[in-house]
Amino acid sequence: ILNVEQSPQSLHVQEGDSTNFTCSFPSSNFYALHWYRWETAKSPEALFVMTLNGDEKKKGRISATLNTKEGYSYLYIKGSQPEDSATYLCAFMNSYDKVIFGPGTSLSVIP
Amino acid sequence: DAGVTQSPTHLIKTRGQQVTLRCSPKSGHDTVSWYQQALGQGPQFIFQYYEEEERQRGNFPDRFSGHQFPNYSSELNVNALLLGDSALYLCASTDGPYNSPLHFGNGTRLTVT
Numbered sequence: 110i111l112n113v114e115q116s117p118q119s120l121h122v123q124e125g126d127s128t129n130f131t132c133s134f135p136s137s138n139f140y141a142l143h144w145y146r147w148e149t150a151k152s153p154e155a156l157f158v159m160t161l162n163g164d165e166k167k168k169g170r171i172s173a174t175l176n177t178k179e180g181y182s183y184l185y186i187k188g189s190q191p192e193d194s195a196t197y198l199c200a201f202m203n204s205y206d207k208v209i210f211g212p213g214t215s216l217s218v219i220p
Numbered sequence: 221d222a223g224v225t226q227s228p229t230h231l232i233k234t235r236g237q238q239v240t241l242r243c244s245p246k247s248g249h250d251t252v253s254w255y256q257q258a259l260g261q262g263p264q265f266i267f268q269y270y271e272e273e274e275r276q277r278g279n280f281p282d283r284f285s286g287h288q289f290p291n292y293s294s295e296l297n298v299n300a301l302l303l304g305d306s307a308l309y310l311c312a313s314t315d316g317p318y319n320s321p322l323h324f325g326n327g328t329r330l331t332v333t
Contacts, residue, residue, distance in 0.1 A: 113262070141319050152224070152310070153263075155321030198262055200322075207276045208253070208322065210262030 111135055113201045115211035122189050123219050129185045130214040132199030136180035143200040143208065144173055144184055153198060156184075189218045222247060226311050226325035233301050233332050241296040241330070245313030246323045251275075252294040253322070254286060255310040263310055269294050298330075306332045 114133045122128050134142065141160045145153040157166040162177040170187045186193055196213040203209075225244045233239050245252050251270045255263035265278035269288035283299045292313075298305055308329050312322035 115262075143321060145322075145324075152324040152326045153322075155323070158319050158321050160319050200262075207268070207278070208265055210255075210264070212260070212262045 111201070111203065111209050113199065113209050113211040115197075115199055115214050117214060118212070119215040119217070121217045121219060124189060124191060126189050126218075127185065127187045128189055128216070129183050130197055130216075132182045132184070132201075132211055134180050134182075134199070134201035134209075134211075135203065136178060138203040139177045139180075140202040142175055142177075142182050143202070144182070145198040145200065146195045147198060147213070148195040156197075186216075189216075191218045191220050194218045224311055224313050224323050224325035226309075226328050228328060229326070230329045231331070233330065235301055235303060235332060237301050237332075238297065238299045239301060239330060241298075241309050241311075241328045242293065243296070243311030243313075243325060244293045245311075249313035249315050249323065250292050251314045251316060252288060252292065253312050253314075254294070254296045255312065256280070257308040257310060257327070259307075266296065301332045303332050306330060 144156040147153040157173045159175040164175040166173050172185045175182045196215045198213045200208045200210045227242045253268040254266040257263045267277040272288045285297045288294045308327045310327045311325045314320045
């Protein structure tokens with residue numbers, strides 16, 4: 110059974126703090142790793158799709174790295190803002206188009 | 221440019237009943253997948269449709285079935301509803317390959333009593 114894990118489960122940070130989360134996935138038969146942000150009362154929104162070992166992606170204050178050999182990805186948020194409060198999901202794909210999601214990390218940014 | 225739309229938004233059914241959920245993909249997308257999200261868990265993959273055929277399936281019983289129409293819209297059907305089927309059902313569309321991001325609808329909240 111393929112398992113995708115995320116840590117921590119939840120996180121509370123002060124506005125302006127930088128933070129990071131971890132996504133762990135099976136290191137065999139890797140195809141792609143996705144990151145999504147899911148705000149309350151909205152639909153999940155894609156942040157990054159990463160396909161190559163060593164990939165680094167950045168969108169504004171959010172960045173992500175990928176290590177397919179050891180099976181992990183980090184998501185970093187620099188200078189957290191209240192609007193960053195959301196659940197961050199990672200999703201692993203090891204066969205064509207079957208996506209396996211982790212349970213998510215819930216981030217609360219306190220003003 | 222309309223994104224992914226799902227209907228209905230909320231639904232209450234009784235155990236043993238059948239339900240149909242609907243999804244229209246984002247314009248230009250031809251691949252639709254369905255996910256079940258129970259409280260405290262990440263979305264669980266149910267199945268994916270492409271060219272009106274089920275291409276991939278997750279670990280869900282045969283009570284869960286689907287359909288894709290020529291206009292790429294899709295339905296998820298669940299028969300013989302159980303209390304454990306209560307969840308948020310998400311539809312996502314993409315324009316093809318595994319390295320394309322999923323575009324999600326707002327989901328249908330199904331409650332089985």
